[in-house]
Amino acid sequence: MSERVVVAMSGGVDSSVAAALLVEAGCEVIGVTLRLAGDASRCCSLDDAEDARRVAERLGIRFYVADYAAAFRREVMEPWADAYLAGRTPIPCVACNQRFKFRHLLERARALGAGVVATGHYARVERDATSGALRLRRGADAAKDQSYFLFDLGPEQLARIRFPVGALRKDEVRARARALGLATAEKPESQEICFVPGGDHAAVVEALRPGAAPGAGDVVDESGRVVGRHGGIHRLTVGQRRGLGIALGERVFVKSIDAAANRVTVAPAASLGARGARLSAVSWVAGRPPDGALRARVRVRHRHAGAEATVEPAAGGGARIAFDEAVTAVTPGQAAVFYDGDDVLGGGWIDEALA
Amino acid sequence: MRIYLDHNATTPVRDEVAAAVARALRDVPGNPSSAHAEGAAARAELERARERVASLVGASAAEIVFTSGATEANNLALHGVVRAAASATPHVVTSAAEHPSVEEPLAALEATGVRVTRVAVGADGRVDPDAVARAIGPDTALVSILWANNETGVIQPMREIAAVAAARGVPLHVDATQALGKVAVRLEEVPAQLLSASAHKLNGPKGIGCLVVRGGTALAPWLRGGAQERGRRGGTPNVAGAVGFGVACALADRELAARAARMAALRDRLWTGIEAKVPRVRRNGAAQHLLPNTACIEFVGAAGDVLLEALDLEGVAVSAGAACASGSVHPSRTLLAMGRTPEQARASLRFSLGLGNDEAQVDRVLALLPDLVARVRGSAAP
Numbered sequence: 001m002s003e004r005v006v007v008a009m010s011g012g013v014d015s016s017v018a019a020a021l022l023v024e025a026g027c028e029v030i031g032v033t034l035r036l037a038g039d040a041s042r043c044c045s046l047d048d049a050e051d052a053r054r055v056a057e058r059l060g061i062r063f064y065v066a067d068y069a070a071a072f073r074r075e076v077m078e079p080w081a082d083a084y085l086a087g088r089t090p091i092p093c094v095a096c097n098q099r100f101k102f103r104h105l106l107e108r109a110r111a112l113g114a115g116v117v118a119t120g121h122y123a124r125v126e127r128d129a130t131s132g133a134l135r136l137r138r139g140a141d142a143a144k145d146q147s148y149f150l151f152d153l154g155p156e157q158l159a160r161i162r163f164p165v166g167a168l169r170k171d172e173v174r175a176r177a178r179a180l181g182l183a184t185a186e187k188p189e190s191q192e193i194c195f196v197p198g199g200d201h202a203a204v205v206e207a208l209r210p211g212a213a214p215g216a217g218d219v220v221d222e223s224g225r226v227v228g229r230h231g232g233i234h235r236l237t238v239g240q241r242r243g244l245g246i247a248l249g250e251r252v253f254v255k256s257i258d259a260a261a262n263r264v265t266v267a268p269a270a271s272l273g274a275r276g277a278r279l280s281a282v283s284w285v286a287g288r289p290p291d292g293a294l295r296a297r298v299r300v301r302h303r304h305a306g307a308e309a310t311v312e313p314a315a316g317g318g319a320r321i322a323f324d325e326a327v328t329a330v331t332p333g334q335a336a337v338f339y340d341g342d343d344v345l346g347g348g349w350i351d352e353a354l355a
Numbered sequence: 356m357r358i359y360l361d362h363n364a365t366t367p368v369r370d371e372v373a374a375a376v377a378r379a380l381r382d383v384p385g386n387p388s389s390a391h392a393e394g395a396a397a398r399a400e401l402e403r404a405r406e407r408v409a410s411l412v413g414a415s416a417a418e419i420v421f422t423s424g425a426t427e428a429n430n431l432a433l434h435g436v437v438r439a440a441a442s443a444t445p446h447v448v449t450s451a452a453e454h455p456s457v458e459e460p461l462a463a464l465e466a467t468g469v470r471v472t473r474v475a476v477g478a479d480g481r482v483d484p485d486a487v488a489r490a491i492g493p494d495t496a497l498v499s500i501l502w503a504n505n506e507t508g509v510i511q512p513m514r515e516i517a518a519v520a521a522a523r524g525v526p527l528h529v530d531a532t533q534a535l536g537k538v539a540v541r542l543e544e545v546p547a548q549l550l551s552a553s554a555h556k557l558n559g560p561k562g563i564g565c566l567v568v569r570g571g572t573a574l575a576p577w578l579r580g581g582a583q584e585r586g587r588r589g590g591t592p593n594v595a596g597a598v599g600f601g602v603a604c605a606l607a608d609r610e611l612a613a614r615a616a617r618m619a620a621l622r623d624r625l626w627t628g629i630e631a632k633v634p635r636v637r638r639n640g641a642a643q644h645l646l647p648n649t650a651c652i653e654f655v656g657a658a659g660d661v662l663l664e665a666l667d668l669e670g671v672a673v674s675a676g677a678a679c680a681s682g683s684v685h686p687s688r689t690l691l692a693m694g695r696t697p698e699q700a701r702a703s704l705r706f707s708l709g710l711g712n713d714e715a716q717v718d719r720v721l722a723l724l725p726d727l728v729a730r731v732r733g734s735a736a737p
Contacts, residue, residue: 066660111661111662111665112664
C-alpha cells in the first residue's frame with residue numbers, strides 16, 4: 001500500500017504542484033479544499049474549489065470540498081476582529097495555519113486513514129542528521145518563503161506535515177504546473193488576507209462585530225497634546241502613515257494604540273523604534289524552550305528582513321526580546337519569529353513593544 | 356470493486372434500458388410533431404413509452420406529460436396549478452420535509468403572494484393527515500406531499516392524505532420520485548390529480564421524467580413554445596429518453612414485488628449488522644413505513660461528511676444527511692423538521708440499495724464500518 005496523504009488544495013498553483021509531486025512520488029493523494037469564508041471571499045471561493053477540482057481530475061486523485069466556514073469564522077475571523085477592536089494589529093494567517101488549518105487537516109486526515117498532510121507552503125521540514133530532531137526551515141525560494149506563518153507548528157505537527165514545493169523556486173513550480181498541463185499554472189497569487197478582499201479590513205471588522213467598533217477618538221503626539229481625531233482605532237495599524245489626516249509639519253506614524261482610552265499616539269519616524277518586545281504564547285520548534293537566552297535573527301512581520309536580537313525565554317510561556325539596534329513598527333498582535341540562518345527556532349505573539 | 360449504496364441519488368441504467376435508448380437514438384431520427392413518416396415513427400415510439408409509464412402508475416397514456424425530470428415536473432405542477440387557480444390569493448398546503456424541487460418553487464411563489472402552509476412532520480418523519488385536513492382552507496388550490504422521502508425513505512400515509520384532499524375537493528400533487536419502482540404507486544389506490552416521477556431513480560436514463568396530470572385538472576403550462584404534450588409542455592420531446600423511461604417502467608412493473616423483497620432483506624441485513632457492530636447508532640424515520648431500500652442512520656458524534664469520504668476511499672458510495680454540490684454542508688431540512696439537531700443531522704448517513712447490491716457487498720460494508728466510524732469519531736468535527 002502506498003502512503004495515503006491529504007493535500008490541502010487551495011486552487012492555487014503551489015498546492016496544485018504539491019499534489020502533483022506527491023502523486024509522482026507514488027503516494028495515494030487525497031485532495032481537500034477547505035471552504036473557509038463566505039462565497040465572496042477570494043481565497044476560498046467556489047471558483048477556487050473548482051480550480052482545485054480540475055487539477056485533481058487532471059492528476060487522477062480523489063478530491064473533496066470540506067466545509068469549515070462556521071469554524072473558520074469562530075476560530076479565526078472573530079478573534080481577528082476582536083484583536084483590532086482591542087487596539088492590536090492581528091496577523092490572522094499564523095493563527096489560521098497552526099490553530100486552524102493544520103489542526104483540522106490533521107484531524108480529517110486521521111479520520112480518512114492518512115498519516116500525513118501536505119500543503120503548498122514555501123517552507124521545508126527536515127530531519128537533523130545528527131540529533132534526529134525535526135527542523136522547520138525557510139523555503140528554498142527566499143522571496144516566497146512562508147516560514148514566518150508556520151513558526152507555531154510543534155514537533156508533533158511537523159512530523160505529520162509535508163511541504164513538497166518548499167525546496168523549489170516559484171518559477172520552477174510554475175514550470176512544473178505548465179508541464180503537467182495544470183489549469184492553475186498561470187494563476188496569479190493572492191497576497192491579501194483571504195477574508196479581506198480589497199484590503200478594507202475595517203469594513204470586515206464592523207461586519208463581524210456589528211456595533212462593537214469604537215467611535216472617533218483623539219490622536220495625540222508623544223507629549224499627549226491632541227493633534228487630531230481618528231475614526232475608530234480598528235481602522236488603524238501601528239506604523240501606518242497614510243490616511244491619518246494630520247498635518248504636523250513632519251511625517252508622523254501611528255506609534256501606539258490605547259484601546260481603553262480610545263486614543264492613538266503618533267510620532268515621527270525617529271521615535272518609532274523599539275529596543276525590544278515582550279512576547280506571549282511562545283512556541284518552540286524543538287517542542288520546549290532553550291535553557292537560557294539565545295541569539296537569533298528576529299522577524300517582526302512577514303516582509304521584515306529580520307534584526308539581530310537576544311531572545312530570553314520567560315516564565316509562563318513568554319519571552320523577552322532585546323534587539324541589538326532599534327526596530328521600527330514592532331506591533332502588538334503581530335508575530336515575532338526567531339531564526340538561526342534558514343532554521344526557524346520558534347516565535348511568539350508581540351504583546352508590547354519595549355522602548 | 357466499488358460498492359454503490361446511493362441509489363436514492365441515482366441508479367445505474369439497466370442493460371435493457373440502455374439498449375432501447377441506443378436503438379431509439381440510432382433508428383428513430385424523426386420529430387414526433389412532424390407530419391411525415393419519420394415523424395410518425397417517432398411519435399409511435401413516444402406513445403408506446405407513454406403507455407408503459409402510464410401503466411406502471413395506473414393512469415391513461417394521455418395523462419402523462421414528459422418532462423426533463425422530477426424537478427421540472429414539480430415546478431410544472433406547482434406553478435401550473437397556482438396560475439390556473441380561481442382564487443386571487445391561492446393557498447398551498449405542503450409538508451415541512453419536502454424535496455427542494457418542491458420547497459424552492461413554493462418559496463418563490465410565496466414571494467409573489469401565494470400563501471403556503473407547511474404541515475409539520477413527527478419525529479418519525481410522518482405527516483399527520485388530520486393536520487393536512489386542518490390546514491386546508493377555502494382558498495387552498497393544492498396539497499403537495501412527497502410520497503417517500505429521499506433522505507429517510509419515510510413513506511407518507513398517502514391514502515389518508517388523498518382522502519382528506521378529496522373530501523375537501525382540493526387537488527393533490529404527489530412527488531413519487533423515490534417511491535416509483537420501489538413500492539406500489541397506483542393512482543386507483545392514491546387518487547392524486549398530479550404525480551411527479553423521474554426515470555433515473557428506477558434504472559432509467561437521466562434527463563427524462565413525467566408529470567401525470569389526471570383528466571380535468573386545471574393546469575397552466577410552464578414551459579411555453581409549442582403545443583407538445585397536449586399543450587402542457589412546450590419543446591421537442593426527448594424521444595430516446597422517453598423510450599428508456601418506458602422500458603424502465605415496464606421492468607419495474609414486472610419485477611416490483613421481487614425487487615422490494617430483495618431490497619428489504621439486504622437493507623435489514625445492513626441495519627441489523629450496523630446495530631450489532633457499531634455502538635451509538637440510531638435509525639432516522641418510522642421503521643414500519645420505510646422504502647425497502649433505504650436506511651438513514653445517525654452515527655452519534657461522527658461527522659457524516661468525513662465518514663462519507665472515509666467510506667468512499669474504501670470503495671463504498673453513500674450519501675450524507677447533509678451535503679450539497681458545492682461542498683458546503685447544510686443540515687438536512689428533513690432531519691431538522693423531524694426535530695433532529697444540526698449536529699444529529701450532520702452525523703447521519705443515507706444508505707440506499709438497489710439492483711446490483713448483494714449480501715457480500717453488505718457484509719463488506721459491515722466489516723469496514725466499525726473501524727471507520729471509530730476513526731471518524733476520534734477526530735473532532737469542525
